[in-house]
Amino acid sequence: xxxxxxxxxxxxxxxxxxxxxxxxxxxxxxxxxxxxxxxxxxxxxxxxxxxxxxxxxxxxxxxxxxxxxxxxxxxxxxxxxxxxxxxxxxxxxxxxxxxxxxxxxxxxxxxxxxxxxxxxxxxxxxxxxxxxxxxxxxxxxxxxxxxxxxxxxxxxx
Amino acid sequence: xxxxxxxxxxxxxxxxxxxxxxxxxxxxxxxxxxxxxxxxxxxxxxxxxxxxxxxxxxxxxxxxxxxxxxxxxxxxxxxxxxxxxxxxxxxxxxxxxxxxxxxxxxxxxxxxxxxxxxxxxxxxxxxxxxxxxxxxxxxxxxxxxxxxxxxxxxxxxxxxxxxxxxxxxxxxxxxxx
Numbered sequence: 001x002x003x004x005x006x007x008x009x010x011x012x013x014x015x016x017x018x019x020x021x022x023x024x025x026x027x028x029x030x031x032x033x034x035x036x037x038x039x040x041x042x043x044x045x046x047x048x049x050x051x052x053x054x055x056x057x058x059x060x061x062x063x064x065x066x067x068x069x070x071x072x073x074x075x076x077x078x079x080x081x082x083x084x085x086x087x088x089x090x091x092x093x094x095x096x097x098x099x100x101x102x103x104x105x106x107x108x109x110x111x112x113x114x115x116x117x118x119x120x121x122x123x124x125x126x127x128x129x130x131x132x133x134x135x136x137x138x139x140x141x142x143x144x145x146x147x148x149x150x151x152x153x154x155x156x157x
Numbered sequence: 158x159x160x161x162x163x164x165x166x167x168x169x170x171x172x173x174x175x176x177x178x179x180x181x182x183x184x185x186x187x188x189x190x191x192x193x194x195x196x197x198x199x200x201x202x203x204x205x206x207x208x209x210x211x212x213x214x215x216x217x218x219x220x221x222x223x224x225x226x227x228x229x230x231x232x233x234x235x236x237x238x239x240x241x242x243x244x245x246x247x248x249x250x251x252x253x254x255x256x257x258x259x260x261x262x263x264x265x266x267x268x269x270x271x272x273x274x275x276x277x278x279x280x281x282x283x284x285x286x287x288x289x290x291x292x293x294x295x296x297x298x299x300x301x302x303x304x305x306x307x308x309x310x311x312x313x314x315x316x317x318x319x320x321x322x323x324x325x326x327x328x329x330x331x332x333x334x
């Protein structure tokens with residue numbers, strides 16, 4: 001049995017520079033990432049931080065690689081207290097230019113078998129990345145509806 | 158009628174679209190829409206269970222031929238697929254492609270599931286895993302902005318044609334799973 005790996009590919013009608021910026025700047029992320037403020041614009045060794053819409057810090061993870069606007073890798077461990085205490089997993093963003101647009105591949109791996117976080121991110125990324133695409137193409141993100149539990153945790157329900 | 162119980166999901170792709178179930182349904186079943194986002198292919202579908210399903214290339218050749226197995230506008234649409242447009246692929250067992258459409262807040266959650274009745278090699282699944290993100294990203298853009306996205310036209314992934322050749326010799330679907 002191989003370890004769980006989540007892969008999602010989406011094509012976005014925006015250049016890699018704009019996609020990278022949206023993934024790393026909190027003032028932009030909060031407009032599509034369901035109110036979460038995500039900061040990941042540092043170099044390798046700096047931190048990726050995220051705050052939920054209620055202002056609670058939910059991530060403080062290492063940036064493992066950063067090569068704007070082509071590649072970003074960071075660790076992933078939720079700080080929410082009510083989640084099982086799992087070791088950090090890893091998120092890799094690869095941005096490939098295609099004319100003036102982007103093929104974005106998100107790979108979330110390095111989970112243990114039976115990871116509860118894996119179940120959560122498998123639901124979460126399609127919603128976040130759909131909203132990112134809508135935001136960059138139309139100026140409007142989507143509504144947070146990915147799952148009720150997540151919304152309660154984020155203090156939105 | 159096919160035995161749906163034999164089919165297991167091989168590839169699932171979920172996308173959320175700022176649209177309505179009716180419009181997403183139309184985008185999946187109306188050739189004017191599919192030509193815009195599905196590599197220029199026109200869908201032809203008889204609107205009933207048991208009806209014919211076809212995808213035709215821009216020059217009118219049948220690329221995919223199948224049968225409607227679920228028709229519940231605007232919630233669920235499924236059909237079998239036999240890919241006749243690529244050499245050898247038409248001799249593989251047909252697969253099942255289903256679309257589930259759900260309201261999700263102010264958007265629509267579209268789930269595409271490609272299922273297979275045999276232990277299909279990863280190398281063949283890779284074809285769909287390359288194609289579906291292009292098709293469904295472009296569908297979303299066509300519904301939200303009126304314009305498809307740029308996509309790189311690339312041949313089948315490495316190893317895919319070889320895996321099809323081998324499958325046609327070994328016919329693993331004739332053996333018990």
